[in-house]
Amino acid sequence: MLLILFAVNLAIALLLAVLPALGLAAGLGRRPSIRQAADGADIDPDARTDARSTSAASAASVDAWLVFEMLLAPMSGAALGEEAWSELTRWLRQMASLGLLTAALLPIGAWLSTALLSGGVLLTYAEAPGPFRCRRFLWGCWHWFGAFLLLGAAQGVASLVLFVPLVGVAIAAVAAFGGWLAWVVVPLLALLALLWLALVDYTRIAAVVEGTRNVARAFGGAVRFICRRPLAIVGLYGPAILLLGLVQALYRWGLAPLLPLRWWPLVLVVRQAFILVRLWVRLTRLAGAVALFGARPTEWVASA
Amino acid sequence: MLRFPRHTLKLVLAACLLFPVSCLLPLPAHAALATPVASYTIDVTLDVEAKTLTARQTVTYVNTTAEPIPDLVFHLYLNAFRDRDSLFLQEAGPVYRGHRWDPEHPGWIEVTDIRLLDGTQLQLEEIEDGAPSDARPKSAEWRLSKGDGAPSDARPKSAEWRLSKGDGTLARARLPAPVQPGEEVRVELDFRAQLPRVFARTGYSDDFFMVGQWFPKLGVWQDGAWNAYPFHANAEFYADFGTYDVAITLPTGYVTGGTGLPVSTVEHADGTQTVRYRAEDVIDFAWTASPDFRQATREVDGLEVLYLYLPEHDWTVERVLDASEAAMRHYSRWYGPYPYPRITVVDVPDEAPEAGGMEYPTLIVAGTMSMLGLGTGVTRAGFDRSLELLVAHELGHQWWQSMVGFNEAEEPWLDEGLTDYSALRLMETLYPADASLVDAGNLHIGYLDARRMEYLLDPALPMYGRAWDFGEIEYGIAAYSKPVVSLRTLERVLGEETMLDILSSFFQRYRFAHPTTDDFRAVAEEVSDRDLSWFFDGLVYDGRVLNYAVNAIDEHSVTVARQGDLVIPTEVLVTFVDGSTVLERWDGVQSEVTFAYPDRPPVRSAQVDPDRHLVVDLRWSDNGLSRRLQVFPWLALVGRILYGLQNALLALGGL
Numbered sequence: 001m002l003l004i005l006f007a008v009n010l011a012i013a014l015l016l017a018v019l020p021a022l023g024l025a026a027g028l029g030r031r032p033s034i035r036q037a038a039d040g041a042d043i044d045p046d047a048r049t050d051a052r053s054t055s056a057a058s059a060a061s062v063d064a065w066l067v068f069e070m071l072l073a074p075m076s077g078a079a080l081g082e083e084a085w086s087e088l089t090r091w092l093r094q095m096a097s098l099g100l101l102t103a104a105l106l107p108i109g110a111w112l113s114t115a116l117l118s119g120g121v122l123l124t125y126a127e128a129p130g131p132f133r134c135r136r137f138l139w140g141c142w143h144w145f146g147a148f149l150l151l152g153a154a155q156g157v158a159s160l161v162l163f164v165p166l167v168g169v170a171i172a173a174v175a176a177f178g179g180w181l182a183w184v185v186v187p188l189l190a191l192l193a194l195l196w197l198a199l200v201d202y203t204r205i206a207a208v209v210e211g212t213r214n215v216a217r218a219f220g221g222a223v224r225f226i227c228r229r230p231l232a233i234v235g236l237y238g239p240a241i242l243l244l245g246l247v248q249a250l251y252r253w254g255l256a257p258l259l260p261l262r263w264w265p266l267v268l269v270v271r272q273a274f275i276l277v278r279l280w281v282r283l284t285r286l287a288g289a290v291a292l293f294g295a296r297p298t299e300w301v302a303s304a
Numbered sequence: 305m306l307r308f309p310r311h312t313l314k315l316v317l318a319a320c321l322l323f324p325v326s327c328l329l330p331l332p333a334h335a336a337l338a339t340p341v342a343s344y345t346i347d348v349t350l351d352v353e354a355k356t357l358t359a360r361q362t363v364t365y366v367n368t369t370a371e372p373i374p375d376l377v378f379h380l381y382l383n384a385f386r387d388r389d390s391l392f393l394q395e396a397g398p399v400y401r402g403h404r405w406d407p408e409h410p411g412w413i414e415v416t417d418i419r420l421l422d423g424t425q426l427q428l429e430e431i432e433d434g435a436p437s438d439a440r441p442k443s444a445e446w447r448l449s450k451g452d453g454a455p456s457d458a459r460p461k462s463a464e465w466r467l468s469k470g471d472g473t474l475a476r477a478r479l480p481a482p483v484q485p486g487e488e489v490r491v492e493l494d495f496r497a498q499l500p501r502v503f504a505r506t507g508y509s510d511d512f513f514m515v516g517q518w519f520p521k522l523g524v525w526q527d528g529a530w531n532a533y534p535f536h537a538n539a540e541f542y543a544d545f546g547t548y549d550v551a552i553t554l555p556t557g558y559v560t561g562g563t564g565l566p567v568s569t570v571e572h573a574d575g576t577q578t579v580r581y582r583a584e585d586v587i588d589f590a591w592t593a594s595p596d597f598r599q600a601t602r603e604v605d606g607l608e609v610l611y612l613y614l615p616e617h618d619w620t621v622e623r624v625l626d627a628s629e630a631a632m633r634h635y636s637r638w639y640g641p642y643p644y645p646r647i648t649v650v651d652v653p654d655e656a657p658e659a660g661g662m663e664y665p666t667l668i669v670a671g672t673m674s675m676l677g678l679g680t681g682v683t684r685a686g687f688d689r690s691l692e693l694l695v696a697h698e699l700g701h702q703w704w705q706s707m708v709g710f711n712e713a714e715e716p717w718l719d720e721g722l723t724d725y726s727a728l729r730l731m732e733t734l735y736p737a738d739a740s741l742v743d744a745g746n747l748h749i750g751y752l753d754a755r756r757m758e759y760l761l762d763p764a765l766p767m768y769g770r771a772w773d774f775g776e777i778e779y780g781i782a783a784y785s786k787p788v789v790s791l792r793t794l795e796r797v798l799g800e801e802t803m804l805d806i807l808s809s810f811f812q813r814y815r816f817a818h819p820t821t822d823d824f825r826a827v828a829e830e831v832s833d834r835d836l837s838w839f840f841d842g843l844v845y846d847g848r849v850l851n852y853a854v855n856a857i858d859e860h861s862v863t864v865a866r867q868g869d870l871v872i873p874t875e876v877l878v879t880f881v882d883g884s885t886v887l888e889r890w891d892g893v894q895s896e897v898t899f900a901y902p903d904r905p906p907v908r909s910a911q912v913d914p915d916r917h918l919v920v921d922l923r924w925s926d927n928g929l930s931r932r933l934q935v936f937p938w939l940a941l942v943g944r945i946l947y948g949l950q951n952a953l954l955a956l957g958g959l
Binding site for chain 2: 009010011013014016017020021024025028029030032033034063064066068069070072073075076079080081082102106107109110111113114179184264266267268271275278279282
């Protein structure tokens with residue numbers, strides 16, 4: 001199941017990356033400045049370096065000058081008296097359009113893949129300790145696909161409506177009352193986000209465990225469950241999020257600085273391994289959540 | 305036998321008696337570094353409740369020119385904050401550098417009496433008509449050269465400013481008889497001033513006072529007239545060298561800092577104290593006071609660095625002292641010794657950041673505000689080096705402004721450009737060049753990168769111009785960003801050693817004087833023994849731009865091109881498939897040149913300006929070209945994008 005999720009994630013990302021990759025090949029592919037944008041190539045000892053020193057850590061980041069130059073290309077173009085759509089400006093316009101398109105398609109890809117796979121994953125866990133059966137998994141994916149599409153759309157809209165104003169209020173409060181307030185506001189926001197995540201997960205879990213495609217009913221069941229077992233929820237999701245954070249930190253500050261970035265195939269493999277670990281953490285969390293829901297007292301089931 | 309004559313013995317005895325007595329006498333004054341032209345003795349009382357100053361000032365002005373001077377023109381800078389009709393506030397608009405003037409707490413200055421020391425009464429008249437006088441030619445012709453030296457119409461100057469009525473920032477006192485060359489005149493003034501709520505670097509915030517441009521200050525007599533303008537929003541200051549003797553009376557319990565050194569503190573029975581400062585060979589006097597100041601000092605090669613800081617900023621102490629020490633050491637080594645005994649660095653409260661970021665002779669005002677607008681917390685965490693950069697910049701002004709007395713109003717690029725270039729050099733000495741401004745995880749920004757980014761906003765802007773010829777953003781580019789990238793380009797073209805020779809020669813030759821851009825050019829071309837017309841005529845006086853690019857490459861030839869009309873000789877590095885290279889020199893005169901290599905292995909890649917010497921080149925990204933797609937870097941970059949997309953999909957799908 002882990003491999004199926006990984007394959008879907010990789011496939012969608014590859015689809016989204018194709019056009020930007022082709023665009024980069026056309027515009028930057030023959031320019032040495034592509035080395036500044038790629039990992040580690042700017043510490044190539046064969047390349048002539050300028051008189052400035054560079055920090056070792058910055059080798060893994062895009063040089064600021066390249067970013068500024070790209071962003072301000074229309075200004076420099078105007079100063080050079082170029083026609084409005086010179087080659088560089090045209091290419092930048094294309095890349096900007098591709099970037100916007102990718103940014104728009106990204107949440108759609110996430111929405112579709114989550115809606116498609118959640119049913120199968122949760123059904124497998126709900127029927128545990130039975131063995132994983134591919135046909136049963138695929139049936140679960142298809143059976144709840146429509147319902148989870150609807151749920152995902154509602155979740156997206158609700159997230160925007162709820163969290164964007166909340167974050168805005170939080171920022172305004174911190175600006176008005178002082179930085180100390182951030183120590184209160186940030187943990188509160190984090191807790192809210194965590195509960196929201198749990199609510200969405202448990203809506204899906206309730207739908208699968210109770211065998212319903214009625215999203216509203218499943219949502220009600222999830223709310224009741226969370227209200228009855230808040231500490232258990234926090235006790236499951238808290239460590240899960242912390243585990244995810246630990247994995248991120250281990251990679252970002254432990255492993256990444258040690259990677260010989262010029263060996264980009266190795267970097268590619270390590271990064272994909274990290275994606276696998278991240279997926280495993282998610283699956284572990286979902287398995288725990290399903291088990292917790294499945295262990296609810298019978299009277300809760302009857303009252304629902 | 306040796307016998308002493310009787311009178312010799314008396315002389316010896318007299319000398320033995322006089323020697324211990326002579327030790328009690330004041331030490332003779334050190335030989336003046338500057339010719340004192342305008343010296344001030346001021347007794348001022350600060351009313352900390354009303355935020356007012358009451359003072360008596362004696363100005364001693366020595367006519368060191370060849371013309372008789374019929375009058376004295378004084379700057380009354382505080383009147384710029386009196387009401388919205390001032391030129392300053394009209395030009396600044398509702399928000400000046402991110403801060404608002406508070407009309408409920410304005411500032412002003414009023415001279416209540418002015419007289420010669422013999423009692424002859426004088427009249428101080430506000431200068432109503434702000435138009436530049438025809439009697440005084442501009443100090444330098446501003447050449448917008450398109451190659452023939454003739455002024456260009458391509459960039460017209462902004463409309464001549466003219467005050468509809470005097471805004472009170474300039475006033476004239478006609479003398480009963482002109483001051484003849486070599487003679488001096490001594491004038492006594494009584495004045496009162498209201499300090500504004502901190503705005504444009506001066507004023508108060510609760511019981512914190514930063515008092516700059518607070519007294520009637522003479523202009524500079526040059527070329528047969530007074531070089532003195534009303535107070536423009538972008539403009540800074542221009543004054544003669546002299547001695548300042550300032551006695552400040554304020555409540556006991558206030559800690560003060562000021563230009564020069566404190567020579568005495570007298571406490572009075574009424575709960576006040578008088579702190580007297582003396583500074584020689586300086587062009588200005590500023591001071592600060594707060595009951596909350598703490599002091600930290602460090603000795604640097606015989607110089608005292610004094611940091612007056614507020615308790616909530618105790619985290620800045622080591623950083624400020626470290627940056628100050630580095631600045632004073634490096635600038636002294638690069639340009640010339642700092643001749644004063646002390647440098648004072650002043651902290652500002654968080655609620656008054658607009659007081660910070662300013663230079664005065666032997667005193668600078670720092671502050672914890674981030675130049676990137678990221679908040680004090682980021683600066684405190686050390687990700688943003690704005691604090692060190694600010695100290696480096698303001699201390700650079702001790703050389704370029706306080707000792708080399710540029711006309712900051714007419715040629716702002718000189719003092720700001722040389723100072724900011726000095727700060728760039730210092731920051732790159734102390735930190736990695738690509739992280740000298742921001743160093744936070746994967747986010748690194750060098751100070752040069754930041755300035756180059758600003759330069760790219762309007763690269764066709766000439767650096768030369770009067771401060772009021774530019775809008776606020778243009779002023780930043782013309783006075784700071786473009787000079788930094790241009791001077792760095794000059795350094796890389798000439799070599800660091802030659803560049804330092806130029807700057808140290810210029811400093812040594814013109815310290816305690818008032819040089820202009822033409823003087824800098826003369827020194828630069830003399831020391832480098834090179835024609836630097838591309839720098840001065842191309843970048844300083846004009847807005848020429850440059851982009852070098854490798855346009856085409858095939859198996860046995862490389863074509864390089866120049867866009868823009870700025871021409872700087874450069875190099876072209878050609879690499880062949882067998883790994884061999886050729887370094888071609890190209891003068892850049894022709895707009896396109898092809899280098900052919902019929903007898904060599906196929907070309908793999910070419911790069912113009914391979915060492916990125918030409919910081920003014922508008923696009924480094926097209927400086928190189930390979931004959932084939934660079935597969936491995938492209939794959940690495942695509943892999944990075946892919947990884948980012950995968951993470952984003954996971955995050956959007958519920959972690």
